[in-house]
Amino acid sequence: MPRPLKIFVNYATEDVAAANAIELWLRGRGHEPWMDRGQLLVGQKWPLEIKKAIASADVVVVCLSRGSVAKTGYVQKELKLILEAAALRPAGKIFAMPLRLDDCHIPDDLEELHYIDWFASDAHERLGRALDFESGKSTIVDDLQIAKDQTDDEPSDTAKEIDAFVRTATMDDVVRVRVITHTGGVTLHAILAALERSRPKKSALLHVLMRSPELSDLGRARAIRHSLSSLREFAAGTKNYQVEARIYASPPLLRCLILEHQSGQYSAYLSFYDWPLAKGLNQRGRSQPKHSPAHPCWSRGFAA
Numbered sequence: 001m002p003r004p005l006k007i008f009v010n011y012a013t014e015d016v017a018a019a020n021a022i023e024l025w026l027r028g029r030g031h032e033p034w035m036d037r038g039q040l041l042v043g044q045k046w047p048l049e050i051k052k053a054i055a056s057a058d059v060v061v062v063c064l065s066r067g068s069v070a071k072t073g074y075v076q077k078e079l080k081l082i083l084e085a086a087a088l089r090p091a092g093k094i095f096a097m098p099l100r101l102d103d104c105h106i107p108d109d110l111e112e113l114h115y116i117d118w119f120a121s122d123a124h125e126r127l128g129r130a131l132d133f134e135s136g137k138s139t140i141v142d143d144l145q146i147a148k149d150q151t152d153d154e155p156s157d158t159a160k161e162i163d164a165f166v167r168t169a170t171m172d173d174v175v176r177v178r179v180i181t182h183t184g185g186v187t188l189h190a191i192l193a194a195l196e197r198s199r200p201k202k203s204a205l206l207h208v209l210m211r212s213p214e215l216s217d218l219g220r221a222r223a224i225r226h227s228l229s230s231l232r233e234f235a236a237g238t239k240n241y242q243v244e245a246r247i248y249a250s251p252p253l254l255r256c257l258i259l260e261h262q263s264g265q266y267s268a269y270l271s272f273y274d275w276p277l278a279k280g281l282n283q284r285g286r287s288q289p290k291h292s293p294a295h296p297c298w299s300r301g302f303a304a
Helices: 013-028 046-056 066-070 074-087 123-135 140-151 157-168 185-197 218-237 275-283
Strands: 006-010 032-034 059-064 096-100 174-180 204-211 241-248 254-261 265-272 297-303
Touching (some): 006 013, 006 046, 013 032, 013 066, 046 218, 059 074, 074 096, 096 123, 157 185, 185 218, 204 218, 218 241
Parallel strands (some): 006 032, 006 059, 059 096, 174 204
Antiparallel strands (some): 254 265, 265 297
């Protein structure tokens, strides 16, 4: 059943009248639009609140005009935040919806996205169809609640092992963290929780590689989307990591967490998913692991 969407309304100051009208139209359809002028409270740090609102939005409506596309400053920075948030969404997910308020040109970063001329006679109908399509899916709030419900129980053995690994690693000089996982799930939640507790002294890169939800069965696809939602929330709230997510076609044989240190040394947590298949690959010429899935391999200090 379609549900209200959290919609971030992006606009330039000179287009506030048009943006206000769009906000009213969205509310009239039962959605929950977010605009800085109506949502920000006195004393709040507006750059942080805007970043959080973009990260937690289901959809962003990007209002384009001749004035906004030619403007420099925060309006361009906000568009960059929107594109970064879009990059964390699964392939095929509608996130940024460009609306032309006049006959302006489309910015290069948005030219691959289908846009709507808001001044056209069928504009309301077309935007309504796109929103109905997205509202028929689970929202980010639903996904986060399900993910939370899945991790509220006693930590699993995997979660405890990951936490112990990160706590005993030297995080002070970590410059990059690489994560490979299938659906994310408990493993990704445990990694994010452990990284938040043990932080590097300087901002580090966090690269996460997960299976494509579009190429997975329904159950795994939903789990992956839950994990991507959690990753977006983590990215919006952390000051210690610059987060980048990528998806791929083939499932991995292992889950891994690799910490890259400034010295060029690495620390790694490795755990095989499919032990018989992994053994088969090893029989075709790779070194035979000495650890079973119940005993993940912890390595420290090997060079790049």
